[in-house]
Amino acid sequence: MGYPIEMQESIRKLEATRAFRLQQEIPRLTPEEKTRLLEQCHPDFRPDGMRPVRVGPNKGQRMQNELVDLLEAYSRIDPDRVDLSRIDYDVDVLVVGGGGGGATAALIAHENGARVLLTTKLRLGDANTMMAEGGIAAATQPNDSPYLHFLDTIGGGRFQNKRELVWALVHDAPLIVEWLKDLGAMFDTHPNGDLVVSFAGGHCRRRVHSCKDLSGMEFMRVIRDELWNRRVEVLEFSPAVELLLDERGRCAGAILMNLETREHIIVRAKAVILATGGIGRLHPNKFPTTNHYGATADGLVIAYRAGARLLHMDAIQYHPTGAAWPEQMLGQLITEALRGNGAQLVNVHGERFINELETRDVTSSAIIREVRDRKNGVRTPTGMEGVWLDTPLIDIRGGEGKLDRMFAGIVHRFREYGIDVHKEPILVFPTQHYQNGGIEIDPEGRTDIPGLFAAGEVAGGVQGRNRLGGNSLVDIFVFGRRAGQAAALFAREGPSPGKLTLEHVRRYHRELAAEGIEKGRVSPLLLPDYTRPEVKERRYS
Amino acid sequence: MGESLIPIYIMGKRYEVPEGLTIMKALEWAGYQLIRGCGCRGGFCGACATVYRVPGNFRIQVGLACQTPVTPHMTLMQLPYFPVNKAIYDLDKVGSPLETLLQLYPEAARCLGCNTCTSVCPQKLQPMYYVAAALRGDFARAAELSFDCIMCGLCAARCPAQLVPYNIAIFVRRYYSKHMRPKPQHLKDRVAEIRAGLHDQALAGIAAASEEELKKLYLKREFEKL
Ligand SMILES: Cc1cc2nc3c(=O)[nH]c(=O)nc-3n(C[C@H](O)[C@H](O)[C@H](O)COP(=O)(O)OP(=O)(O)OC[C@H]3O[C@@H](n4cnc5c(N)ncnc54)[C@H](O)[C@@H]3O)c2cc1C
Ligand code: SF4
Ligand code: SF4
Ligand code: FES
Numbered sequence: 001m002g003y004p005i006e007m008q009e010s011i012r013k014l015e016a017t018r019a020f021r022l023q024q025e026i027p028r029l030t031p032e033e034k035t036r037l038l039e040q041c042h043p044d045f046r047p048d049g050m051r052p053v054r055v056g057p058n059k060g061q062r063m064q065n066e067l068v069d070l071l072e073a074y075s076r077i078d079p080d081r082v083d084l085s086r087i088d089y090d091v092d093v094l095v096v097g098g099g100g101g102g103a104t105a106a107l108i109a110h111e112n113g114a115r116v117l118l119t120t121k122l123r124l125g126d127a128n129t130m131m132a133e134g135g136i137a138a139a140t141q142p143n144d145s146p147y148l149h150f151l152d153t154i155g156g157g158r159f160q161n162k163r164e165l166v167w168a169l170v171h172d173a174p175l176i177v178e179w180l181k182d183l184g185a186m187f188d189t190h191p192n193g194d195l196v197v198s199f200a201g202g203h204c205r206r207r208v209h210s211c212k213d214l215s216g217m218e219f220m221r222v223i224r225d226e227l228w229n230r231r232v233e234v235l236e237f238s239p240a241v242e243l244l245l246d247e248r249g250r251c252a253g254a255i256l257m258n259l260e261t262r263e264h265i266i267v268r269a270k271a272v273i274l275a276t277g278g279i280g281r282l283h284p285n286k287f288p289t290t291n292h293y294g295a296t297a298d299g300l301v302i303a304y305r306a307g308a309r310l311l312h313m314d315a316i317q318y319h320p321t322g323a324a325w326p327e328q329m330l331g332q333l334i335t336e337a338l339r340g341n342g343a344q345l346v347n348v349h350g351e352r353f354i355n356e357l358e359t360r361d362v363t364s365s366a367i368i369r370e371v372r373d374r375k376n377g378v379r380t381p382t383g384m385e386g387v388w389l390d391t392p393l394i395d396i397r398g399g400e401g402k403l404d405r406m407f408a409g410i411v412h413r414f415r416e417y418g419i420d421v422h423k424e425p426i427l428v429f430p431t432q433h434y435q436n437g438g439i440e441i442d443p444e445g446r447t448d449i450p451g452l453f454a455a456g457e458v459a460g461g462v463q464g465r466n467r468l469g470g471n472s473l474v475d476i477f478v479f480g481r482r483a484g485q486a487a488a489l490f491a492r493e494g495p496s497p498g499k500l501t502l503e504h505v506r507r508y509h510r511e512l513a514a515e516g517i518e519k520g521r522v523s524p525l526l527l528p529d530y531t532r533p534e535v536k537e538r539r540y541s
Numbered sequence: 542m543g544e545s546l547i548p549i550y551i552m553g554k555r556y557e558v559p560e561g562l563t564i565m566k567a568l569e570w571a572g573y574q575l576i577r578g579c580g581c582r583g584g585f586c587g588a589c590a591t592v593y594r595v596p597g598n599f600r601i602q603v604g605l606a607c608q609t610p611v612t613p614h615m616t617l618m619q620l621p622y623f624p625v626n627k628a629i630y631d632l633d634k635v636g637s638p639l640e641t642l643l644q645l646y647p648e649a650a651r652c653l654g655c656n657t658c659t660s661v662c663p664q665k666l667q668p669m670y671y672v673a674a675a676l677r678g679d680f681a682r683a684a685e686l687s688f689d690c691i692m693c694g695l696c697a698a699r700c701p702a703q704l705v706p707y708n709i710a711i712f713v714r715r716y717y718s719k720h721m722r723p724k725p726q727h728l729k730d731r732v733a734e735i736r737a738g739l740h741d742q743a744l745a746g747i748a749a750a751s752e753e754e755l756k757k758l759y760l761k762r763e764f765e766k767l
Binding site: 127167211228294 | 561563566569570571572573574575576577579580581582583584585586588608610622627629630631632664665684688689691692711712714715716717718719722723724725726727728729730731732735736740741743744747748752755756758759760762763764765767
């Protein structure tokens with residue numbers, strides 16, 4: 001297949017400017033220039049993309065329309081029909097979500113003596129964590145420090161991160177790298193055994209540790225294997241659809257649904273850890289997404305209904321480089337590590353237009369400006385537009401073989417479509433990638449609701465309004481571990497849960513009704529529906 | 542993507558779907574809302590192993606639904622993910638590499654060298670070779686050869702000797718990485734510093750700085766050279 005003729009013409013221009021670009025330095029933007037660019041071009045600033053939510057703890061705050069739709073919806077279950085005396089599982093700690101955050105929390109809670117149940121929507125490990133390519137940020141190098149990591153993270157988050165969370169993040173990061181290495185994760189190393197580190201946008205040091213371009217998969221595989229070794233109990237295909245509180249407002253379990261039989265499962269737990277990940281499959285602003293199939297914001301919805309506050313839910317991350325061609329790969333992530341290793345962003349005329357190591361929000365905005373406002377995009381036969389990511393530069397700069405060594409996954413995936421990324425660039429356009437905000441937590445992963453903990457992408461405050469590359473993998477392990485520990489302790493030393501109730505759901509329903517919101521829409525979503533309207537229509541329901 | 546429709550058979554039923562779709566998108570186009578058999582949608586998680594046949598070929602073919610395009614008259618079925626043998630072990634308490642491997646997975650020694658596993662692997666790995674390397678005690682080689690395994694299960698599904706190559710591989714990689722590769726000195730040093738509290742003061746200082754100060758410090762950062 002490969003690139004059609006029209007696109008190849010632009011590739012010739014890109015090749016003609018390559019020698020010049022190798023010498024070219026593009027200065028970083030000033031804070032004023034950045035602000036202007038974001039306001040002009042970042043999707044978060046589109047006037048019609050968000051609206052204020054009418055109910056719940058964040059009432060009146062603007063959030064993505066697609067999320068507000070789910071927050072302004074009724075429960076999937078009728079609280080009056082549930083028999084809460086029929087308890088199926090009685091455990092110390094219930095972990096909801098089988099990605100890196102949840103698996104870590106379960107492992108650590110178990111290590112701390114808790115009886116743990118982990119429940120997850122798909123298979124254990126079918127999660128965003130599995131897909132992370134670039135790697136994990138941590139200040140492990142002699143020229144680096146947690147202090148610098150702190151500064152980069154908080155500046156990247158536009159200074160709105162919760163500082164005590166950033167502190168915990170950068171402080172624990174090197175400990176996490178050691179922990180993963182001890183679990184048998186195979187990090188990239190130099191011949192002398194030192195860890196290989198790469199740049200990611202917004203970091204002032206090379207500090208992203210990788211396992212080829214399958215870092216998340218490697219961590220997830222290893223932690224999952226360890227969970228199996230410890231025989232931690234796991235329920236698959238059983239998403240949580242509602243939290244349970246007790247009469248004093250403490251979190252005391254959850255209602256799960258067996259996805260296949262549609263039966264509900266009642267779990268009583270002394271502490272619950274939510275680690276349900278992100279929001280990508282809601283397709284904010286109709287963008288494509290890099291996220292896995294189950295990223296439908298369920299954790300946000302059920303925590304919100306139970307009364308937990310959300311933070312920064314008006315800040316969505318669009319990754320600058322999602323695949324824009326071939327169509328089959330639309331929206332899939334083209335890792336930032338390519339830019340970190342010298343691949344450049346180039347427009348239809350073969351010109352660079354932004355320093356490639358700016359933060360993601362700024363880089364995405366610059367690509368959108370280049371394509372939409374300046375009309376310098378490269379058009380595909382399917383009407384998509386994007387800019388080039390000049391991947392051949394990686395071998396040119398780093399020596400032949402570097403692409404194969406570090407980016408075998410990308411090489412392989414494009415080869416399937418007749419594109420040789422050693423010789424040809426990749427067409428890219430921003431794609432929804434990460435939920436910067438989430439449920440507000442403290443450094444131990446505690447939420448506003450006693451007994452309810454959150455960790456990973458579902459939690460908010462760590463990353464501020466924009467996350468740096470490599471900072472999410474470290475986030476899920478740091479806070480997964482802290483939440484696992486804190487929840488086990490809470491389960492051991494806290495008061496026992498009282499009588500289970502769904503009163504909070506009834507209250508929420510009354511709030512919805514008072515706002516005139518009609519029944520009809522239910523949440524959490526659980527799975528996106530990609531069937532066509534023609535098919536849906538004939539379901540006659 | 543071509544506009545022309547082609548016939549395919551999904552679990553026995555005939556559908557007309559646009560040419561060029563992946564099997565996964567064709568299933569959804571036909572009206573299936575996937576529960577099993579769908580995860581990352583990008584070739585990472587191994588959830589979507591699919592068995593299919595095309596006319597004129599007697600062979601069963603296999604692939605990932607999220608990566609394989611549909612072709613005319615393809616007959617397909619998604620593979621339920623089935624139970625396989627996974628040894629339970631304590632990574633801290635293992636003996637010599639080869640001995641431990643054979644204790645955990647004695648069936649590994651029964652590998653027939655038939656290479657069926659290699660012919661089905663959607664990642665184009667060669668499970669037979671990584672199993673062989675592991676059986677030679679060459680864990681470094683086995684780890685390297687198996688690194689891209691997405692644990693989709695296809696090799697185990699077809700192995701006539703009932704091996705589970707991917708579970709053998711993950712044990713080998715973890716063992717190799719933990720016990721045969723040294724822990725880097727710079728990591729040990731940094732971890733020791735952190736445990737001794739050497740970075741606490743700097744962090745406390747910066748966490749207490751005013752926003753204005755932070756912004757100044759942020760702008761003054763010096764970047765390591767690319
Ligand atoms: C393609 C891609 C590449 C990335 N690359 C990097 C990178 O290089 N470096 C980096 O730092 N970050 C990266 N990220 C971000 C990072 O991988 C994720 O933010 C992080 O892994 C999230 O982990 P998590 O455990 O919070 O959520 P996830 O890993 O998404 O896990 C969430 C889990 O919860 C389950 N779940 C959802 N709803 C329910 C429910 N109702 N009940 C029960 N279970 C439920 C899901 O099925 C899933 O198992 C990347 C993300 C993507 C998508
Ligand atoms: S080695 Fe086996 S489990 Fe791994 S990707 Fe290949 S076929 Fe799938
Ligand atoms: S299919 Fe089984 S028996 Fe045949 S080579 Fe592979 S592992 Fe050995
Ligand atoms: S859905 Fe993950 S490999 Fe296909």
